[in-house]
Amino acid sequence: MQxxxxxxxxxxxxxxxxxxxxxxxxxxxxxxxxVLALVGILLxxxxxLADALFTRAFWMKWGYGLALAGxxxxxxxxxxxxxxxxxxxxxxxxxxxxVLAAMAVAELAATPPGERLQVWLGRTSxxxxxxxxxxxxxxxxxxxxxxxxxxxxxPRLAGFSSGALAGALAAVLYSIHxxxxxxxxxxxxxxxxxxxxxxxxxxxxxxxxxx
Amino acid sequence: xxxxxxxxxxxxxxxxxxxAAAYRALLADLSARxxxxxxxxxxxxxxxxxxxxxxxxxxxxxxxxxxDRSQPLTAWVYAIARHKLIDHxxxxxxxxxxxxxxxxxxxxxxxxxxxxxxxxxxQLLATLPDATSEAIRxxxxxxxxxxxxxxxxxxxxxxxxxxxxxxLARLTQRRGGKxxxxx
Numbered sequence: 001m002q003x004x005x006x007x008x009x010x011x012x013x014x015x016x017x018x019x020x021x022x023x024x025x026x027x028x029x030x031x032x033x034x035v036l037a038l039v040g041i042l043l044x045x046x047x048x049l050a051d052a053l054f055t056r057a058f059w060m061k062w063g064y065g066l067a068l069a070g071x072x073x074x075x076x077x078x079x080x081x082x083x084x085x086x087x088x089x090x091x092x093x094x095x096x097x098x099v100l101a102a103m104a105v106a107e108l109a110a111t112p113p114g115e116r117l118q119v120w121l122g123r124t125s126x127x128x129x130x131x132x133x134x135x136x137x138x139x140x141x142x143x144x145x146x147x148x149x150x151x152x153x154x155p156r157l158a159g160f161s162s163g164a165l166a167g168a169l170a171a172v173l174y175s176i177h178x179x180x181x182x183x184x185x186x187x188x189x190x191x192x193x194x195x196x197x198x199x200x201x202x203x204x205x206x207x208x209x210x211x
Numbered sequence: 212x213x214x215x216x217x218x219x220x221x222x223x224x225x226x227x228x229x230x231a232a233a234y235r236a237l238l239a240d241l242s243a244r245x246x247x248x249x250x251x252x253x254x255x256x257x258x259x260x261x262x263x264x265x266x267x268x269x270x271x272x273x274x275x276x277x278x279d280r281s282q283p284l285t286a287w288v289y290a291i292a293r294h295k296l297i298d299h300x301x302x303x304x305x306x307x308x309x310x311x312x313x314x315x316x317x318x319x320x321x322x323x324x325x326x327x328x329x330x331x332x333x334q335l336l337a338t339l340p341d342a343t344s345e346a347i348r349x350x351x352x353x354x355x356x357x358x359x360x361x362x363x364x365x366x367x368x369x370x371x372x373x374x375x376x377x378x379l380a381r382l383t384q385r386r387g388g389k390x391x392x393x394x
Contacts (some may be wrong), residue, residue, distance in 0.1 A: 003246075006265050016229035021276045035325040080277050082290035151270065151277040153294045201260045210298075211270065 033142030057181035065172035067096040072165035079158040080150035104184035132193025139166035159205020167194030223309035
């Protein structure tokens with residue numbers, strides 16, 4: 001095809017793009033993925049809500065998950081743009097973890113030494129990361145769908161950020177169902193659950209975000 | 212560059228608002244710049260260059276949502292053009308360095324001496340014997356025929372051809388690649 005014909009075709013195909021369209025697209029992907037994840041929670045875990053709903057531990061989990069999700073979303077929006085160099089921005093993801101780890105240390109220090117292991121492991125440490133990782137799948141697919149209209153030139157980092165965003169929101173959803181209350185528990189097992197999709201994204205980014 | 216940036220960004224903003232005429236003008240302007248850019252980078256593969264121009268236009272069209280109105284348009288276009296070039300070279304298994312700072316090249320007036328590519332080539336050619344680098348410069352960079360080059364260097368056409376061939380093979384080896392069979 002002649003390039004001039006191509007230009008004609010593209011101009012005919014032109015539809016307006018509102019500002020904030022990239023954010024809207026990620027939000028759409030997350031919304032659809034989030035609904036599927038909620039359905040997943042109901043199917044996998046039943047309808048009982050956590051006893052810890054709206055307690056201090058609950059808000060701690062939400063604070064941690066939403067802080068990570070906010071930073072990851074910001075990263076995703078940066079990496080959606082081909083010319084953007086995120087520099088040290090990815091390391092900002094460590095900030096919520098450091099804060100939570102400090103809380104965990106303070107909490108463990110106030111716990112009698114004999115009970116510390118029990119506080120750290122809780123009752124669900126073995127299933128928690130896997131459930132968060134599973135719930136992240138539809139959210140992750142939603143973000144990757146959004147990236148199909150983006151122009152990431154750092155696919156590894158974009159995959160990592162997409163996975164971290166999906167994992168962090170999956171953790172927020174999971175907390176509705178989780179009765180664990182210790183900061184040490186959240187700092188360890190939630191973090192591992194969030195890291196699972198992020199690492200998957202890091203590995204598959206160059207393949208799935210190719211364009 | 213500011214002149215091009217201002218004018219093209221204005222066209223882009225109108226295009227994002229749905230103005231097809233502005234979009235057509237933008238794509239026409241960019242396709243000419245992209246053509247020059249890819250031809251310069253790919254040398255003889257002019258058909259490849261045109262394919263890449265079209266691929267880049269399509270990518271910009273399909274992914275125009277990734278353009279941030281608060282950012283320069285030229286940087287966005289250049290990043291996509293560079294991405295497509297690297298992807299193309301990777302598919303063809305050619306390894307070269309594509310500078311990140313060359314954005315100006317796409318939007319600056321034509322002065323090839325100032326581009327990093329020209330500097331690289333000059334540096335590489337300087338590592339060859341004078342007669343060989345002169346023959347390569349005349350034929351590959353300035354577009355003279357083998358006969359014209361032979362006339363200027365005072366050698367036979369065959370000798371010129373052989374010296375160009377060896378010189379290119381040596382450059383390829385020096386850059387860490389394998390000598391190309393059809394070079």
